[in-house]
Amino acid sequence: xxxSRWLGASRDxxxxxxxxxxxxxxxRDKEVHAWVKVQPDDDCGPGPLHRVPFGAKDIMExxxxxxxxxxxxxxxxxxxxxxxxxxxxxxxxxxxxxxTHTAAFAYVTPAPTRNPYxxxxxxxxxxxxxxxxxxxxxxxxxxxxxxxxxxxxxxSYCGVTGFKPTFDLFSMTGILPFARSLDTIGFFTHTPxxxxxxxxxxxxxxxxEAAPVLGAPATLPPVExxxxxxxxxxxxxxxxxxxxxxxxxxxxxxxxLAAAAHVVMCYEGAxxxx
Numbered sequence: 541x542x543x544s545r546w547l548g549a550s551r552d553x554x555x556x557x558x559x560x561x562x563x564x565x566x567x568r569d570k571e572v573h574a575w576v577k578v579q580p581d582d583d584c585g586p587g588p589l590h591r592v593p594f595g596a597k598d599i600m601e602x603x604x605x606x607x608x609x610x611x612x613x614x615x616x617x618x619x620x621x622x623x624x625x626x627x628x629x630x631x632x633x634x635x636x637x638x639x640t641h642t643a644a645f646a647y648v649t650p651a652p653t654r655n656p657y658x659x660x661x662x663x664x665x666x667x668x669x670x671x672x673x674x675x676x677x678x679x680x681x682x683x684x685x686x687x688x689x690x691x692x693x694x695x696s697y698c699g700v701t702g703f704k705p706t707f708d709l710f711s712m713t714g715i716l717p718f719a720r721s722l723d724t725i726g727f728f729t730h731t732p733x734x735x736x737x738x739x740x741x742x743x744x745x746x747x748x749e750a751a752p753v754l755g756a757p758a759t760l761p762p763v764e765x766x767x768x769x770x771x772x773x774x775x776x777x778x779x780x781x782x783x784x785x786x787x788x789x790x791x792x793x794x795x796x797l798a799a800a801a802h803v804v805m806c807y808e809g810a811x812x813x814x
Contacts, residue, residue: 667684
């Protein structure tokens, strides 16, 4: 069930929801491979996320659970403390359900995870397991990270909602760095409504005083017709919802920015100590 149904639910509903998660994992993870380890911590205190299970990407330190960075080099490594974001969710009552697969060191070598909607397709990376676990109804909430596209890409591929907050809003302490000037924590939920509910539970929700204005490319870079149609449909949906769209000729700029980001990412990645 979606996150919105977990928040504030009775103990019976929460217990039934957790059982549904276990059944989904038992039924589907043999072929999806979203999880490195499922080991729920049932020591949940009060809070807006009371007994809401969540998965944590395997570059996040977790006390008593594998933290292997998606690499055979670190297979069997067990964390001795929690990353700051894991601690924050625990303090809000969240239940760490386990660790989700990541591309090795959150870079290129893919995780064993498959796309729940088509096992022959990629779930996207590098937060592969987190997106797939939410998409397969194994958990209502999962943590990921993004350096360039590692939250938004797998969310799109797996048909769930991914959100990358403002850079540095959440501490990256206890998370394996890649490029420190780009690394950002991200979240996965089933729907945008679930993400809004999570945002409120995290204490960051606020009323929007004016209708939002979004920027969009006036001319798309070369993409397949299906992608162009999906983009145009999204723009139309936003406009019908009252969102103002401001169009810019930024296709060439996007390519330049992407190339510059890649240089920064590779330079900073090469400087991370062993």
